[in-house]
Amino acid sequence: MKKKILIRIGSLRHGGAEKVLINFLKNLPEDKYEVDLLINLYTGMYIKEVPSWVNLHYLIKGEMITTNKPHEIPVKAFRVLYQKMFLLFPFLLYRFILKNKKYDVEIAAIHGMYRELLSSPQKDSKKIIWIQNDIFNLKEYTPDVIRQLFRFDRILVISNKLKEEMQKVARNDKEKQSVIKIFNPIDKADTLNKANTEISDYPFSSQIPTFITIGTVYPQKGYDRLLDVHKKLMDEGLKHQIIIIGDGFDYENIQAKLNLLGLQETVKMVGFRSNPYPYLKKADFYVMSSRHEGFPTIIAEALILNKPVVSTDVSGIKDLLQDGKLGIITANSEDGIYNGMKKFLTNQELANHYEKEIAAADLPFVLQKSVAKLQEIIDQL
Known part of the structure; x- marks a missing residue:
């Protein structure tokens, strides 16, 4: 039966x-x-x-x-x-x-x-x-x-x-x-397959380090904090770029803040993409600035694509990043995000270190x- x-x-x-x-x-x-x-x-x-x-x-x-x-x-x-x-x-x-x-x-x-x-x-x-x-x-x-x-x-x-x-x-x-x-x-084969799709609208072409973040544009995602951190790092001369993929009721507010801070050249909000994985694959790092999460599936997918991750300490992140072995876990604050991103921008060896750890890890969410x-x-x- x-x-x-x-x-x-x-x-x-x-x-x-x-x-x-x-x-x-x-x-x-x-x-x-x-x-x-x-x-x-x-x-x-x-x-x-x-x-x-x-x-x-x-x-x-x-x-x-x-x-x-x-x-x-x-x-x-x-x-x-x-x-x-x-x-x-x-x-x-x-x-x-x-x-x-x-x-x-x-x-x-x-x-x-x-x-x-x-x-x-x-x-x-x-x-x-x-x-x-x-x-x-x-x-x-x-x-x-x-x-x-x-x-x-x-x-x-x-x-x-x-x-x-x-x-x-x-x-x-x-x-x-x-x-x-x-x-x-998480369907590993499907994620890898989708990541290989050709895209023509990747917003950056230069060799400057690029962070990507993907998720519905809600206050819980902390994109407002991310923009403030980006501005602070840029003002210190730490050049980098950010791609935000997603839509949601906070989209206009975040876009307005981005314009107000004069970040149009270095931060691109590209809206919703049904297949965000080619963008994730092309970027250098994944950044999660969330105030809270349940189980951030996108972090698992970033690991499948072997991307170094910096994330606030939200629910599920310690399990996914194996208590910091597979990526940087920061305090859930603007300072935390700032310190985490700065580590990647000032220590080029760090990304390689995490890539090796991720490649060798047994990922339990398969x-x-x-x-x-x-x-x-x-x-x-």
Whole structure:
């Protein structure tokens, strides 16, 4: 008998959690499981990558709305109410959209889906939540909300730091044991393959050292700090360039700051790229200036491409950079970022040192290892 699994996520637009889910689904054996994937909003670049044997359901079709233009407000309001209806009356969802199917396991593929899963009318199904961010740094995750997560049979976390934080909140051994660390699966072959694509719009041509950073332009990514650090280093005569790949609601603010600081020649914001890997491959270093993260998948991909990394000390980074063996981990501050970048700019041997360490390392987030671990968790329930 195939295990029947329901997986829920908000959408399949570009993002770490979405990509992880697709990598996972592509590598699950279809003869073992019957998978229904339910997304709130049918949109995103990963829709076309969902394997054909997975049954795809959705609540609403349409593009993500990230602005508040007057004509968009009614559409946004309708979407919120429609989704809320299914949260308040989950039996409607299971009857009409999921056609009364019985599940053995229900999985929230992202922490934001915890309410939806806990309100499931199927009380006998085993429930798993996959926490893809440092929820202890998110305002809405109060101690009361975090307590609710222990109603899940298994809590998957993506770093040792998150595991420790969750286990501190646990009230007994059973709760402690429900927290399992699992590395997000990264498809090494796919990353290397995509990195070899030819690009014609790489923004820099000179031999000046180039840092790259990739991610949605939100305040949590700390791009404002990165610009200040860049200016300070340039003023000290340490020439270098920065490429920022990504879009998001903070894009205009960061672009305005960049212009205000007069950095148009040395910092380029190139917007969203569905394949950022050729840019990453061409750059010299990866810099992560984030204020907080869950498991920064992009760091794993930078390691696959053998790039020296400098990153703030956010959740998941010590696991990925093996406590600093594979890259520079700095204090989570502007000074920290400054000191880390300065090390690379003033010591040319350092990059070679890290490249050798990365090449020799056994990277634990490789696809097969992570997928096998996740299957084991599902099978044991």
